[in-house]
Amino acid sequence: MQMHPAMEAILPKVQKPARYTGGEFGEILKNKEETEVRFALCFPDTYEIGMSNLGLRILYGVLNKMPGVWCERVFEPWRDMTEAMRAAGVPLCALESGDPLGDFDLIGFSVGYEMSFVGILDMLSLAGIPLRSRDRTELRPIVFAGGSCMYNPEPIADFIDLAVIGEGEEVDAELTELYRKAKREGWTKQRFLRAAAGIEGVYVPSLYDVSYFPDGRIEKMTPRDGAPERVRKRIIQDLDGASFPVHTIIPSTEIVHDRTMLELFRGCIRGCRFCQAGYVYRPVRAKKADTLIRQGIESLKYAGYEEISLTSLSTSDYKELGALCDGLLDWCEPRSVSLSLPSLRADNFSLDLMQRVQKVRRSGLTFAPEAGTQRLRDVINKNVTEEDLLNACRTAFSGGWSSVKLYFMLGLPTETDEDVLGIADLAYKVYQVWRVSTPNRSRGVRITVSTSCFIPKPMTPFQWFPQDSREELIRKQKMLKEAMRSKAISYSWHEPDVSYVEAALAVGDRRLGKVLEHLYELAGGLQAWEEYFDYEAWLQAFRDSGLDPDFYVRRSRSEEEFLPWDVIDDGVTKAHLIREKHLSEEGQVSPDCRKQCLGCGANRLLKGGKCDA
Amino acid sequence: MPELRFRFAKRGRAAYLSHLDVMRTFQRAFIRAGIRIRHSEGFNPHPKMSIALPLQLGCESVCELLDASVIDGPEDMVAALNLVLPEGIEVLAVGEPHRPVREIAWTEWSLRFPDVPSAQEAERVFSLPELSVEKKTKRGLATLDIAPHIRLLSREGEELRMLLRADSPTINAGDLKKALTGRLTEEMPMRCLRLRLMTENKESFQ
Numbered sequence: 001m002q003m004h005p006a007m008e009a010i011l012p013k014v015q016k017p018a019r020y021t022g023g024e025f026g027e028i029l030k031n032k033e034e035t036e037v038r039f040a041l042c043f044p045d046t047y048e049i050g051m052s053n054l055g056l057r058i059l060y061g062v063l064n065k066m067p068g069v070w071c072e073r074v075f076e077p078w079r080d081m082t083e084a085m086r087a088a089g090v091p092l093c094a095l096e097s098g099d100p101l102g103d104f105d106l107i108g109f110s111v112g113y114e115m116s117f118v119g120i121l122d123m124l125s126l127a128g129i130p131l132r133s134r135d136r137t138e139l140r141p142i143v144f145a146g147g148s149c150m151y152n153p154e155p156i157a158d159f160i161d162l163a164v165i166g167e168g169e170e171v172d173a174e175l176t177e178l179y180r181k182a183k184r185e186g187w188t189k190q191r192f193l194r195a196a197a198g199i200e201g202v203y204v205p206s207l208y209d210v211s212y213f214p215d216g217r218i219e220k221m222t223p224r225d226g227a228p229e230r231v232r233k234r235i236i237q238d239l240d241g242a243s244f245p246v247h248t249i250i251p252s253t254e255i256v257h258d259r260t261m262l263e264l265f266r267g268c269i270r271g272c273r274f275c276q277a278g279y280v281y282r283p284v285r286a287k288k289a290d291t292l293i294r295q296g297i298e299s300l301k302y303a304g305y306e307e308i309s310l311t312s313l314s315t316s317d318y319k320e321l322g323a324l325c326d327g328l329l330d331w332c333e334p335r336s337v338s339l340s341l342p343s344l345r346a347d348n349f350s351l352d353l354m355q356r357v358q359k360v361r362r363s364g365l366t367f368a369p370e371a372g373t374q375r376l377r378d379v380i381n382k383n384v385t386e387e388d389l390l391n392a393c394r395t396a397f398s399g400g401w402s403s404v405k406l407y408f409m410l411g412l413p414t415e416t417d418e419d420v421l422g423i424a425d426l427a428y429k430v431y432q433v434w435r436v437s438t439p440n441r442s443r444g445v446r447i448t449v450s451t452s453c454f455i456p457k458p459m460t461p462f463q464w465f466p467q468d469s470r471e472e473l474i475r476k477q478k479m480l481k482e483a484m485r486s487k488a489i490s491y492s493w494h495e496p497d498v499s500y501v502e503a504a505l506a507v508g509d510r511r512l513g514k515v516l517e518h519l520y521e522l523a524g525g526l527q528a529w530e531e532y533f534d535y536e537a538w539l540q541a542f543r544d545s546g547l548d549p550d551f552y553v554r555r556s557r558s559e560e561e562f563l564p565w566d567v568i569d570d571g572v573t574k575a576h577l578i579r580e581k582h583l584s585e586e587g588q589v590s591p592d593c594r595k596q597c598l599g600c601g602a603n604r605l606l607k608g609g610k611c612d613a
Numbered sequence: 614m615p616e617l618r619f620r621f622a623k624r625g626r627a628a629y630l631s632h633l634d635v636m637r638t639f640q641r642a643f644i645r646a647g648i649r650i651r652h653s654e655g656f657n658p659h660p661k662m663s664i665a666l667p668l669q670l671g672c673e674s675v676c677e678l679l680d681a682s683v684i685d686g687p688e689d690m691v692a693a694l695n696l697v698l699p700e701g702i703e704v705l706a707v708g709e710p711h712r713p714v715r716e717i718a719w720t721e722w723s724l725r726f727p728d729v730p731s732a733q734e735a736e737r738v739f740s741l742p743e744l745s746v747e748k749k750t751k752r753g754l755a756t757l758d759i760a761p762h763i764r765l766l767s768r769e770g771e772e773l774r775m776l777l778r779a780d781s782p783t784i785n786a787g788d789l790k791k792a793l794t795g796r797l798t799e800e801m802p803m804r805c806l807r808l809r810l811m812t813e814n815k816e817s818f819q
Contacts, residue, residue, distance in 0.1 A: 012671035023626035023700035304641030
């Protein structure tokens with residue numbers, strides 16, 4: 001590691017300097033001279049957020065296993081650091097080698113949140129790398145992006161040379177091999193991009209011409225130079241055999257998820273109609289409990305963590321959950337290592353399991369009914385009843401729990417005031433359940449209700465719906481706040497300003513490139529952070545770019561409309577999404593995938609075509 | 614097994630780890646190395662260990678002390694720990710503590726400046742008969758004359774050797790930096806390395 005000489009003067013003056021130094025246990029160092037391809041794995045948000053991302057750790061492990069390839073990490077600095085670096089003329093550097101980002105061959109961003117799009121510009125700018133793909137004419141560097149936001153890569157199409165669609169373990173490696181060949185043979189950037197477009201799961205935006213109707217809708221996107229009509233996402237066929245980062249980096253400084261993370265399965269059997277993750281990660285593929293127990297124990301031994309978290313979209317849907325918890329607890333309990341189970345569902349919640357799991361340290365409980373009335377829960381296909389929720393709470397309260405968090409969404413399609421007030425009713429019913437079922441009323445209870453704002457997301461049955469207006473969302477929040485009747489219930493909500501911008505970015509097209517670049521000039525990076533999110537600047541950036549955010553956010557899209565992400569194929573057919581949309585409009589639910597296959601189409605991505613729901 | 618005292622160095626990139634970061638790092642390194650630490654009783658048990666005289670962020674040291682209540686561990690704990698610690702943190706020795714940490718009265722420092730004239734400037738400032746700096750106390754900001762609590766031992770080239778009072782009042786490298794600020798025309802980078810802990814009689818404390 002050769003830190004930039006000016007860093008010594010900067011580091012003592014910024015907040016949490018350990019974020020910028022690297023050198024953690026588990027970091028991978030290689031010899032530069034023996035490295036053929038230098039890969040910068042970038043995360044357009046802070047170190048604490050990025051290091052909590054399991055996907056990033058998986059890719060770091062996979063890429064560094066490749067001989068001749070050195071994958072290093074780069075994060076977005078906090079504002080004080082950005083300013084200090086600019087003042088001292090220090091470019092953005094990688095944590096492992098301390099070399100400037102501009103020295104790297106492949107610069108890959110992992111993007112899981114639309115609000116961090118601007119972080120990509122912040123990082124490129126701080127590295128002195130031209131922001132726009134067309135202004136980078138050489139083979140080095142190739143700038144690309146992957147992650148869940150790349151199911152609609154169009155808003156950042158101007159900045160990236162390519163996008164990786166789906167799970168990156170295999171395709172990132174293939175891309176790196178192709179780059180190695182291109183570098184050896186001295187290809188042009190154009191030649192590399194055309195060849196990359198031939199890898200399944202790689203989308204090269206510059207190979208698509210977009211035409212628009214006079215009213216601003218997209219007419220069509222036409223591929224050139226042999227690029228595919230649609231780019232199909234990549235998945236890992238066998239998760240048991242896939243690389244899992246047992247020996248991963250253990251930060252010395254505190255991060256958000258400071259614990260061992262174990263991924264039980266990918267995909268979700270539920271089909272909540274607003275949920276992008278529930279669709280784009282299909283088909284369901286589970287790891288065997290034996291594999292997980294082995295990897296969990298090995299990870300804990302290596303890390304020295306005292307907590308392990310079972311992460312998946314809906315942990316309690318894991319078929320072998322009992323056996324897995326038994327196996328892990330046998331090892332964890334005598335060593336005071338605690339096991340945490342986020343994302344439980346109220347309809348299959350087991351007190352027995354929770355009590356066994358939380359013997360070491362007990363945390364609060366969280367449920368996400370998402371909507372306040374059965375009618376609206378049916379519209380969104382949440383498939384959780386009031387009875388399920390109250391039963392789960394009764395069980396928990398009588399078992400000694402005294403705090404529960406309830407998550408809801410405001411502004412869901414077809415929502416009425418009755419649905420909004422239903423949230424307050426439901427919270428009050430939970431409170432009453434506590435009164436009759438708690439063994440110790442004097443301890444009190446904490447019921448926390450949180451509402452976020454509905455955001456139409458690509459690849460979901462709700463992708464065609466508009467978002468409520470800002471005024472309407474604020475009115476609903478006020479109404480709900482006034483309807484909360486007990487001091488035991490506290491209410492917090494997401495700011496509709498952020499959700500409005502997030503919606504525009506989620507369903508936007510490549511014309512947003514101008515907006516993003518201008519916003520960056522006006523307000524800088526870190527837009528996912530309250531401290532730096534600047535709503536007025538966003539409105540101005542749209543205005544100055546001649547675009548109306550309402551066109552994206554407040555407009556009902558017709559089912560026939562060509563959507564910016566129609567060039568991407570996540571395996572689920574549009575026919576299935578339309579069917580689900582119609583059912584939602586009729587207030588009809590669909591069974592979960594385990595009860596009955598609905599023929600969404602994602603099973604075609606699997607060899608043999610059989611889904612493991 | 615009784616209370617054990619680990620002496621360790623904190624150098625290079627590790628200088629930017631905070632006191633809490635170092636605690637967390639050791640807590641995990643002990644687990645990795647198979648060294649079991651006694652935990653406190655209660656609702657939220659934590660391992661019984663403490664680090665004497667927390668070092669300021671950005672300073673290096675070759676004389677850090679960590680006391681821990683060890684249940685058991687491998688034969689060679691120093692080697693086992695050094696295999697699993699992050700870059701820059703190195704355990705130098707382990708043994709039973711002979712005297713309590715409160716007997717530490719002085720710390721010896723090496724202060725490195727970019728060039729000889731800067732070091733001469735600093736030497737002049739640190740030799741002033743009175744040296745008031747603003748210091749945070751429990752009751753808010755207060756002005757303290759640190760001159761009686763620091764000793765200039767030597768200057769060799771761009772390096773100064775100094776003794777700083779460890780206890781009542783505790784003088785740290787940050788106070789020296791503050792003393793330089795305002796008394797010099799421009800800001801001067803200073804690399805601070807803590808070399809030795811000493812008792813009131815200036816004997817080495819380990």
